[in-house]
Amino acid sequence: MARLRTAWVLLPTAALMLAGCVAAGIPYNGPHLSPTECRDLAALKTNAPPTMAEHQSELAALRKAGYDPSPWYDDPYYPDDLQAAQRLVDYWFQTECQQAQRR
Template sequence: MRRPSGTQPILAALAILLAGCAAGGMPYTGRHLTPTECRDLAALKTNAPPTMAQHHSELTALRKAGYDPSPWYDDPYYPDDLQAAQRLVDYWFQTECQQSQPR
């Protein structure tokens, strides 16, 4: 089967794009957690009753770490994917939220 001649540049661009995605792309060097998320995650680590806003901040942080809660009924990687995202959020919390933590 022969491809039209105009598809060569498109295929080359697609190959470069996919190679960048497979390699992980450019590393993210900014903050991952907002000050509000830092505050809410710190509050969740206490024994105080959590608020809906604190739960929302936690879920937002987990989604930033790659967790997708939508396929909960048919996720073959649950709970491993949730635990991996939680470890990443904990790492971000330790490295980015030091000023927000009580001393």
């Protein structure tokens, strides 16, 4: 029983440490966009009629970039937060997806 209590005490501490690493900007060395997201984002750039799957991939990429489509109608940071996330997704697309296509 004492071990279980200790585990529950350490869980919030571990979560805070992980959040601190993310907030501190520790670099992430893996790709940010999946191959499916790269494909769908490329398709969206062609101005062809978008599919629901392409929209979902775009939203998933924007969420990875920090955009949170809030259910509240009075988001004081909109559209700045969306535009910042879009710039980051565009950067990832240029650096990650273009390199994957060259290989």
